[in-house]
């Protein structure tokens with residue numbers, strides 16, 4: 001049984017406020033228990049203000065390691081790069097040791113080769129062998145209007161991958177590197193952020209009882225650790241009452 005919490009908050013800024021509290025709490029837990037924290041960041045637009053909020057905090061950055069749950073297959077200085085967004089919003093604003101930032105490689109002009117390379121980089125960081133899936137302390141995720149998360153898009157081959165950490169996703173023919181479903185599901189704390197009316201249909205299907213996960217891939221995310229959904233009123237409008245465990249007014 002997944003340890004799942006769904007919190008419906010007033011708006012996107014309330015989501016950011018709530019998510020900041022939880023992320024800081026989980027960072028502290030990781031530092032107390034393991035002396036370091038490994039976080040996988042989400043791309044897209046929703047998490048940007050969260051990254052800006054975390055950048056304003058005073059944390060032991062040398063004990064925090066940054067990864068990405070997915071990346072568009074572009075250079076890291078490209079405007080579409082998830083790495084670029086996080087660096088502008090957070091990482092360049094605080095004193096991270098360069099070795100603590102682990103972007104998904106996109107420079108081989110061969111997405112499969114770069115996926116294999118990053119798979120090895122993560123295995124080396126955690127000291128895990130083939131067939132083992134390391135537990136990230138925090139995995140941040142967004143959800144697309146179509147119910148995708150990371151670069152796990154509906155009815156794509158990457159949804160079947162169960163034997164590696166990193167694989168090549170496909171968005172309308174564009175390659176992307178992505179965490180696989182088993183890697184995300186090893187997460188100790190997986191946090192979805194979803195805001196806006198355009199997420200209503202996907203959210204109702206992802207959190208509902210009967211939709212096909214191949215159609216709404218965020219349904220595949222059933223982590224061993226904690227699963228948190230922070231959504232705003234607009235996104236949650238069509239959620240049946242039984243899926244609203246909590247309403248938070250900000």
Ligand code: 6PG
Pocket residue numbers: 042043044045046047070071072082141142143144145148149150151
């Ligand atoms: C990406 C993300 C993707 C994103 C969703 C939601 O690379 O774009 O990883 O999965 O989280 O598409 O994006 P928004 O937050 O912009 O709605």
